[in-house]
Amino acid sequence: MLSFISALPAAISQGLVWGVMAIGVYITYKILDIADLTVDGSFCTGGAVFVMLFGAGANIWLALLAAVLAGMLAGLITGLLHTACGIPAILAGILTQLALWSVNLAIMGMKANVAINIIDQTNLDKLLVSLRFVQDVAKGTRPFYRHPIFVVGLFTAAVIAILYWFFGTELGASLRATGANPNMARAQGINTNVGKVLGLMISNGLVALSGALLSQYQAFADASMGKGAIVIGLAAVIIGEVLLSRLFTNFALKLLAVSIGAIVYYIVIQAVVSLSGIDTNYLKLISAAIVAIFLAIPYWKERFNALLAKFIRKRGNIDA
Amino acid sequence: MLDVQNIKKTFNPGTVNEKTALRDVSLHMEEGQFVTVIGGNGAGKSTLLNAVAGVWPVDGGRITIGGVDVTYLPEHKRAKYIGRVFQDPMMGTAATMQIDENLALAMRRGRHRTLRIGIGKSERAEYREMLKILDLGLEDRLTSKVGLLSGGQRQALTLLMATLQKPKLLLLDEHTAALDPKTAAKVLDATERIVGKDHLTTLMITHNMKDAIAHGDRLIMMYNGRIVIDVSGEEKKKLTVHQLLELFGKVSGSDEADDTLLLS
Numbered sequence: 290m291l292s293f294i295s296a297l298p299a300a301i302s303q304g305l306v307w308g309v310m311a312i313g314v315y316i317t318y319k320i321l322d323i324a325d326l327t328v329d330g331s332f333c334t335g336g337a338v339f340v341m342l343f344g345a346g347a348n349i350w351l352a353l354l355a356a357v358l359a360g361m362l363a364g365l366i367t368g369l370l371h372t373a374c375g376i377p378a379i380l381a382g383i384l385t386q387l388a389l390w391s392v393n394l395a396i397m398g399m400k401a402n403v404a405i406n407i408i409d410q411t412n413l414d415k416l417l418v419s420l421r422f423v424q425d426v427a428k429g430t431r432p433f434y435r436h437p438i439f440v441v442g443l444f445t446a447a448v449i450a451i452l453y454w455f456f457g458t459e460l461g462a463s464l465r466a467t468g469a470n471p472n473m474a475r476a477q478g479i480n481t482n483v484g485k486v487l488g489l490m491i492s493n494g495l496v497a498l499s500g501a502l503l504s505q506y507q508a509f510a511d512a513s514m515g516k517g518a519i520v521i522g523l524a525a526v527i528i529g530e531v532l533l534s535r536l537f538t539n540f541a542l543k544l545l546a547v548s549i550g551a552i553v554y555y556i557v558i559q560a561v562v563s564l565s566g567i568d569t570n571y572l573k574l575i576s577a578a579i580v581a582i583f584l585a586i587p588y589w590k591e592r593f594n595a596l597l598a599k600f601i602r603k604r605g606n607i608d609a
Numbered sequence: 610m611l612d613v614q615n616i617k618k619t620f621n622p623g624t625v626n627e628k629t630a631l632r633d634v635s636l637h638m639e640e641g642q643f644v645t646v647i648g649g650n651g652a653g654k655s656t657l658l659n660a661v662a663g664v665w666p667v668d669g670g671r672i673t674i675g676g677v678d679v680t681y682l683p684e685h686k687r688a689k690y691i692g693r694v695f696q697d698p699m700m701g702t703a704a705t706m707q708i709d710e711n712l713a714l715a716m717r718r719g720r721h722r723t724l725r726i727g728i729g730k731s732e733r734a735e736y737r738e739m740l741k742i743l744d745l746g747l748e749d750r751l752t753s754k755v756g757l758l759s760g761g762q763r764q765a766l767t768l769l770m771a772t773l774q775k776p777k778l779l780l781l782d783e784h785t786a787a788l789d790p791k792t793a794a795k796v797l798d799a800t801e802r803i804v805g806k807d808h809l810t811t812l813m814i815t816h817n818m819k820d821a822i823a824h825g826d827r828l829i830m831m832y833n834g835r836i837v838i839d840v841s842g843e844e845k846k847k848l849t850v851h852q853l854l855e856l857f858g859k860v861s862g863s864d865e866a867d868d869t870l871l872l873s
Contacts, residue, residue: 478689
């Protein structure tokens with residue numbers, strides 16, 4: 290129990306970082322109605338671009354921006370495969386994801402793992418977030434506002450604010466219409482292909498930002514760091530919805546719910562790990578099972594209600 | 610206003626499912642004309658409308674709207690000139706968006722969508738006034754999600770959206786077919802009012818011969834991918850269902866009209 294509580298700040302930090310990615314998944318999955326599998330690749334792309342540029346001495350903000358742009362480029366590729374080449378969205382995402390495996394390795398100089406040098410104190414101080422800072426703030430050697438929860442919290446707030454503004458604009462509204470009803474969107478003069486591509490770009494830009502933040506946080510980028518990212522993203526979206534959909538109806542709050550969903554996910558995972566002592570290799574199995582169950586619940590509920598209605602009707606007939 | 614010249618369309622060419630839906634159809638509509646279209650299932654009514662709307666490219670022929678050749682324009686670009694209401698009430702509106710958001714999308718039809726705010730401050734008051742015309746109480750539910758509305762309410766809203774930016778051409782594809790008779794009458798009534806107010810050039814498909822005769826100033830009947838009957842002016846005003854059936858029997862050389870038209 291003690292180990293769980295002491296691991297909580299790190300779990301929350303990590304959840305917040307992944308929450309940025311989950312907000313990206315929300316845009317494609319919920320707003321555009323596309324299950325975009327690019328994210329498993331573009332997450333790592335963000336991390337790889339950041340680590341390489343930062344390692345080469347680039348300004349940290351510039352490195353972050355480059356990571357976001359690289360992610361948007363990945364989204365553009367998936368979008369073009371889908372709209373200009375007529376490939377189903379899921380397959381287009383898988384193709385980009387596969388291609389990105391090679392691309393990511395190439396970015397990292399054909400190495401599967403590249404570390405950020407945080408033994409060098411000036412280098413460490415330049416970072417915006419780091420697992421080290423969690424410990425440093427606890428020890429009192431760093432001010433509280435360098436705590437990853439605080440810093441990534443600010444990032445999340447900024448992302449939500451920008452998205453809230455964007456989806457309220459004419460262009461953003463046309464994107465929402467594209468996802469909600471493409472027939473209606475076209476009849477109202479909206480180019481749904483442009484909408485889908487733009488949505489995929491924004492989404493993967495956020496996913497890459499999250500990857501860049503995670504590589505900073507853990508001080509390395511790894512070719513397989515995005516494996517299963519889409520599942521974590523979906524888990525966050527679904528958990529957020531299950532827990533908070535009644536309370537949070539406003540769009541900005543819905544995005545916040547996604548971020549909270551990611552935090553809850555990581556707290557639960559941390560609890561499972563520290564309390565049960567399970568081999569962490571089983572985490573992916575557990576994650577997949579959790580998401581499958583939550584995705585199935587609405588369907589089961591409907592089937593059950595239909596059965597129940599049928600049963601009641603039959604009973605009624607017999608009674609009469 | 611609308612000029613359709615010899616358009617052709619065959620679906621699934623070269624397969625067992627090959628179906629020629631339009632055979633050299635030509636139609637010229639003057640500005641302000643209200644044309645009703647009838648015909649049995651598979652006669653090509655909806656295909657004609659979709660061809661004009663640009664849902665897919667035609668195999669041949671030319672389509673001009675208000676002097677602009679739109680034959681090769683994609684659907685979303687033609688939308689600048691066309692207002693549409695679909696048969697399926699779910700198809701014309703975005704269920705997960707609010708009533709005012711749907712209207713705001715329609716208000717910007719044919720315009721470049723920018724990073725300006727999606728609904729201006731003064732717009733909502735304007736929408737409230739317009740919704741009053743429909744007489745469905747929607748003016749008090751501006752921020753309700755459209756998914757909460759009934760089929761009839763959604764159809765009426767779609768109609769308003771289609772005409773918010775005065776279209777050069779209004780296409781109505783059996784827009785009352787999925788509604789109960791009372792609601793259908795209400796939506797048709799609203800259609801008459803809106804079309805009459807702005808003198809909209811309108812092409813309305815209906816499966817109901819009485820409606821086809823009662824509304825509009827010109828009636829065309831389609832059969833087997835062709836326009837077989839075209840009645841307008843005084844002749845149309847005096848037309849009865851019985852006469853129309855007789856006319857159709859003569860043109861098509863069969864009396865199948867009785868079944869396909871009256872039963873559908």
